[in-house]
Amino acid sequence: MTVSRSTLLSLLAGFAIVATAGALFISASSEPAAPPSSASSPASDRAASPVERASSALGPDEPAPDFELDRMNGDTFHLGAHRGEVVVVNFWATWCPPCREEIPGFVELQKEYEDDGLTIVGVSMDDGGFSTVRPFADEMDINYPLVMDDGNVGRAYGPVRALPSTFVVGPDGMIQHVRSGYLPEAQLRAWIKPLLDRAQG
Numbered sequence: 584m585t586v587s588r589s590t591l592l593s594l595l596a597g598f599a600i601v602a603t604a605g606a607l608f609i610s611a612s613s614e615p616a617a618p619p620s621s622a623s624s625p626a627s628d629r630a631a632s633p634v635e636r637a638s639s640a641l642g643p644d645e646p647a648p649d650f651e652l653d654r655m656n657g658d659t660f661h662l663g664a665h666r667g668e669v670v671v672v673n674f675w676a677t678w679c680p681p682c683r684e685e686i687p688g689f690v691e692l693q694k695e696y697e698d699d700g701l702t703i704v705g706v707s708m709d710d711g712g713f714s715t716v717r718p719f720a721d722e723m724d725i726n727y728p729l730v731m732d733d734g735n736v737g738r739a740y741g742p743v744r745a746l747p748s749t750f751v752v753g754p755d756g757m758i759q760h761v762r763s764g765y766l767p768e769a770q771l772r773a774w775i776k777p778l779l780d781r782a783q784g
Contacts, residue, residue, distance in 0.1 A: 640741035640748065642761055647672065647752040648739035652706075652730035655713050655720065660704055660728045662752075668700040669778045670752040671771065674737060676708045677719040679746045681765035686723050688768025692775070693727045700754075700782045701775060703727040706736055708746060751775060754782040 641647075647670075651661040662670060673689065675682035693703050705727060709715045712731060720729055737743040740750060751760040751774050760774045 640743060640761060640763065641750065641758055643758055645758050647750060647756055647758050648736070650736045650739065652733060652736065655717060655729045658728075660730050662704075663756075665702055666756055667754050667782060668702055669696075669754060669775050669782055671701070671703040671775070672706060672740070672750040672752060673703060673766075674706045674708060674732070674740070674743045674746060674748045676746050677715055678709070682747045683723070685747060685766050685768070686725065688766075688771065690724060690726055691768060692771060696775065696779060699779045701779060705729045706732050708732050708737060708743070751778070753778050 647662065649661075649663045651659060651663075654660050662672070671689070675686075677683075689703050689705075693701065705725065707716050707729060709731070713729075716729060716731070741748070745763045747763075747765065749760075749762045749766050749771075750758050751771070753759045759778060762770070
């Protein structure tokens with residue numbers, strides 16, 4: 584049987600294509616698979632959100648730890664003395680950008696609801712003491728009590744691992760709301776208004 588030259592070339596080309604495809608398949612099959620990502624890897628832990636990092640903090644329906652600290656104006660702030668009122672305990676620092684962003688809203692709410700039984704207290708986590716906080720407070724026109732964490736209050740409330748961190752304490756001394764990170768004025772208003780109505784009722 585005689586095979587024409589064109590037929591022979593076609594057969595050789597077909598064999599070459601089949602051989603190449605087989606080699607590519609074997610090469611792809613022999614490559615090791617990429618290791619699966621793990622949510623518990625160190626990189627993912629570092630990228631956790633502020634809320635996740637503060638997951639060990641106290642939550643709603645838990646009693647707010649009592650504390651007594653010196654205020655910047657020389658008086659003493661005692662949380663227990665405000666039972667029957669609504670108290671917003673805000674952990675913050677002068678170097679914290681979201682803290683600076685939310686403070687004007689706190690100032691406005693303190694001004695608006697002070698006579699209705701609202702007290703916001705800023706617990707500063709700054710290392711420099713009141714000498715660091717006072718110029719900042721003057722610049723921001725802060726109109727609510729400011730105290731310095733003594734190392735125990737932040738620990739009692741969590742420990743607090745993210746700034747700002749805010750705890751809304753109801754008239755009964757129980758924590759009602761918790762926010763780790765920036766707290767918008769509208770959200771805080773929505774939280775405190777029903778509690779103030781309850782306190783006045």
